Amino acid sequence: GAVVSQHPSRVICKSGTSVKIECRSLDFQATTMFWYRQFPKQSLMLMATSNEGSKATYEQGVEKDKFLINHASLTLSTLTVTSAHPEDSSFYICSAMRGAGADTQYFGPGTRLTVL
Amino acid sequence: GQQVMQIPQYQHVQEGEDFTTYCNSSTTLSNIQWYKQRPGGHPVFLIQLVKSGEVKKQKRLTFQFGEAKKNSSLHITATQTTDVGTYFCAVTGNQFYFGTGTSLTVIP
Numbered sequence A: 001g002a003v004v005s006q007h008p009s010r011v012i013c014k015s016g017t018s019v020k021i022e023c024r025s026l027d028f029q030a031t032t033m034f035w036y037r038q039f040p041k042q043s044l045m046l047m048a049t050s051n052e053g054s055k056a057t058y059e060q061g062v063e064k065d066k067f068l069i070n071h072a073s074l075t076l077s078t079l080t081v082t083s084a085h086p087e088d089s090s091f092y093i094c095s096a097m098r099g100a101g102a103d104t105q106y107f108g109p110g111t112r113l114t115v116l
Numbered sequence B: 001g002q003q004v005m006q007i008p009q010y011q012h013v014q015e016g017e018d019f020t021t022y023c024n025s026s027t028t029l030s031n032i033q034w035y036k037q038r039p040g041g042h043p044v045f046l047i048q049l050v051k052s053g054e055v056k057k058q059k060r061l062t063f064q065f066g067e068a069k070k071n072s073s074l075h076i077t078a079t080q081t082t083d084v085g086t087y088f089c090a091v092t093g094n095q096f097y098f099g100t101g102t103s104l105t106v107i108p
Helices: none
Strands: A004-007 A010-013 A019-025 A030-038 A044-051 A067-073 A076-081 A090-098 A105-107 A111-115 B004-007 B010-014 B019-025 B032-037 B043-049 B055-058 B061-065 B071-076 B085-092 B096-098 B102-107
Touching (some): A010 A019, A044 A067, A044 B096, B010 B019, B043 B061
Parallel strands (some): B010 B102
Antiparallel strands (some): B032 B043, B085 B096
8 A cells, every 4th residue: 555654753842843743655656745633532623634736724723834734745744833832732643535526535644743 | 614523523433333423514515525534544436425315335435415405325244354443524615525424443
């Protein structure tokens, strides 16, 4: 099956710093990638849809200036959490769809962010 | 926005017992997908249902899509400890939404 990687898997940072998370599709080209956050024992909440070569589409309530998304190529999307605060601590998961019109999403292993 | 509720939120079963989780939508769905997330892991795609009344089986797992395409169920026969995890339904409308999830615990 399709493989999606995320880096780093865990990150601890100080409040006020920025953190970049990478999402890569390893064996396919992903025109669309999604970024989710998941709090403990809760469901996944879609943050934004990232399309290669265009601006990301953010869900209501997600600050685009705080969560910067760049989909620079068909295999890489990055999420940068700017000026992180303790309430940004969460599990961030990306997923990728293989090709236009595809329905199945392939998820990365997730990144555990802890902001002190 | 899209509302997708799952029940129950938690389920503890004895190994060998059956388990069912239900997914209910407020609107008619074009399709529904099911995912499994192991503790500490990421969601893994299980199946997609598209047709009204569709029933699909994967070994001990049976997936059903309601006739009105507003609800779906996942049934596991004779649970095993490897079935532990959270089961999410997911729907595609204008966006992609995950259900609230059902956390399954299997007691050996």
